Amino acid sequence: MKKKIIIAALLGSLALRAARLKDLADVEGVRENQLVGYGLVVGLKGTGDRQQTIFPLQTLANMLAAFGVSVNPATMQVRNLAAVMVTATLPPFADPGGRLDVTVSSMGDAQSLQGGTLLLTELKGANGEVYATAQGPLSIGGLSAGGAATGVQVNHPNVGRITGGALVERAAPTAPPDPRGLKLQLRRPDFTTAARVAEALNKKFGAGVAHADNAALVRVAPPASFRTRPVEFIAEMEPVEVASDRVARVVLNERTGTVVIGKDVHIAPVAVLHGNLTVQVVTSYEVSQPGPLSPGQTTVVPQTSVAVKEEKARHILLKEGVSVEQLIKALIDIGSTPRDVIAIMQGIAAAGALDAELEVI
Numbered sequence: 293m294k295k296k297i298i299i300a301a302l303l304g305s306l307a308l309r310a311a312r313l314k315d316l317a318d319v320e321g322v323r324e325n326q327l328v329g330y331g332l333v334v335g336l337k338g339t340g341d342r343q344q345t346i347f348p349l350q351t352l353a354n355m356l357a358a359f360g361v362s363v364n365p366a367t368m369q370v371r372n373l374a375a376v377m378v379t380a381t382l383p384p385f386a387d388p389g390g391r392l393d394v395t396v397s398s399m400g401d402a403q404s405l406q407g408g409t410l411l412l413t414e415l416k417g418a419n420g421e422v423y424a425t426a427q428g429p430l431s432i433g434g435l436s437a438g439g440a441a442t443g444v445q446v447n448h449p450n451v452g453r454i455t456g457g458a459l460v461e462r463a464a465p466t467a468p469p470d471p472r473g474l475k476l477q478l479r480r481p482d483f484t485t486a487a488r489v490a491e492a493l494n495k496k497f498g499a500g501v502a503h504a505d506n507a508a509l510v511r512v513a514p515p516a517s518f519r520t521r522p523v524e525f526i527a528e529m530e531p532v533e534v535a536s537d538r539v540a541r542v543v544l545n546e547r548t549g550t551v552v553i554g555k556d557v558h559i560a561p562v563a564v565l566h567g568n569l570t571v572q573v574v575t576s577y578e579v580s581q582p583g584p585l586s587p588g589q590t591t592v593v594p595q596t597s598v599a600v601k602e603e604k605a606r607h608i609l610l611k612e613g614v615s616v617e618q619l620i621k622a623l624i625d626i627g628s629t630p631r632d633v634i635a636i637m638q639g640i641a642a643a644g645a646l647d648a649e650l651e652v653i
Contacts, residue, residue, distance in 0.1 A: 313476075313489065314530035317510070320475035321467045325382040327423055327458075331413030333374045333396065333405055333430065340374040341400035348375040348400060355411070374402035378413050378426050380458050384466040392458035394426045397451045404449035406432045415458060417465070426458040469522035474512045481508035484537035492534045540648035542637055549630035551637070554648065559619055562645040564636055 332351055333340075341348045349365040352373060356363055380394045396410055408430050415424040430452030478486060486504040493502035493512060502512045518525035540556040580591045623633055641650040 310533035310535045312530060313492070313532045313534055316480075316485065316534060316536055317476040317478050317489065319469060319526060320477050320509075322384045322469075323466070324384060325417050325423070325464060327380045327382055327392075327415035327417055329378040329413045329415040329426065331376055331378050331396075331426070332411050333376050333398075333402075333408035333452075334372060334411060335407060335409045336372045336374060336402070336405065337407055338371045339403040339406070340371050341398075341402050342371075345375065345400035348373050351375060374398050374405060374408065375400045376405070376410070378410065378415060380415055380424060380426065382417070382423055382460070382464050384464055386460050386464040388460050388463060390460040391456040392424055392426075392460060394454050394457045395451065396430055396454065402450060404432070405430055405452045406449055408452070410454060410457070419465075421462060423462045423464070424458040424460050426454065428454045428457040430454060469526060471514060471519050471522045474514070474522070474526070476510040476512060478508050478510070480536075480538065481506075482537055482539070483507045485534065486510055488534050488536070492532050493529065496528075496532055542641075542646065542648050542650050544634045544637060544650070544652045546631075546634060546652060549634065551630055551633045553619075557619075557646070557648040559640060560645040560647065562640055562643055564640070 330351075332348065332355070346365070349368050349370065352368070352370065353363050353365045375398070376396045377399050378394050378396050380392045382392065386392075394410075394415070396405065398405055410427055410430060412425055412427045414422045415426055417423050431454065432449055432452045476489065478489070483504075483506075486507055486509070489510050490502040490504040493510075494500065497515050500513070501515060502510055504510050512529070514522060514525045518528075538554070538556075540558075541554050542557055543552040544550075582589065623636065628636065637646070637650065638652075640646045
């Protein structure tokens with residue numbers, strides 16, 4: 293109960309706060325690129341892929357053939373080998389020689405990648421070009437020990453990470469900023485925020501510099517003093533503060549019972565009547581023992597009892613323009629649990645009395 297009261301107090305203290313432009317928008321074209329590759333992890337202690345996983349053996353045979361060793365995959369018995377997928381993120385403007393962190397994930401039936409080493413793996417982008425190569429020993433954040441009946445597993449031993457394990461071989465496909473004009477993409481599209489971004493930039497650099505095309509895009513034409521210095525112009529834009537706007541939203545997580553309610557959520561006039569009906573069925577087993585020297589047999593007789601408990605309905609009345617603080621306080625006063633709040637909020641939204649978006653995750 294104390295946690296709920298503290299949360300309600302924090303919500304009441306929130307106020308509209310300006311954010312830096314660099315936290316609200318990105319320059320169009322300046323983006324990360326995802327890389328992926330297929331490779332082999334060797335050096336495992338008998339925890340690699342089993343015989344029914346065929347493609348690791350085929351990959352090993354192909355790799356050995358490149359070194360002049362000819363083998364038949366059908367006759368190979370290997371338990372220290374695992375086929376993996378390697379993923380990495382190529383940052384914008386990355387140049388050859390840079391280092392990337394990579395994540396290595398088992399794609400077969402290996403028990404663990406602990407102690408393994410990733411062999412040289414090409415990492416490709418969406419266009420099929422190789423942008424990096426990865427290799428090195430894995431760092432595993434979990435462990436697996438024991439057998440099927442007494443096994444112990446901590447975290448995920450089939451996923452590892454190599455810090456700085458990839459070497460950039462090709463420059464990132466990132467276009468340099470266009471000095472004739474820039475496009476800012478809002479991370480959360482909103483017409484009000486886009487208009488405020490344009491207004492703030494025009495106020496700092498002069499009228500006509502920025503124009504909002506839509507809820508997600510703001511066009512910016514650098515002033516004459518910055519035409520040949522687009523990087524410096526972007527650096528001057530990034531700290532500009534903008535009072536961002538957002539849609540009122542209520543987020544419900546039914547799996548964990550978590551309820552997140554935004555500051556601008558209001559409730560139309562509505563009455564809430566909430567109660568619980570609990571039916572409990574309990575079965576106990578009693579032994580029926582026949583008398584001495586009787587022909588009867590000992591039997592187990594189930595005894596079933598049914599108990600019905602209905603809580604008294606709890607009632608709250610929400611008046612016009614009720615804020616989120618008042619709603620939370622009212623729900624706390626009637627002793628609502630997080631799951632009760634979820635059911636109540638869904639009912640209020642179904643009645644058309646919730647002036648916000650309701651999202652269930």
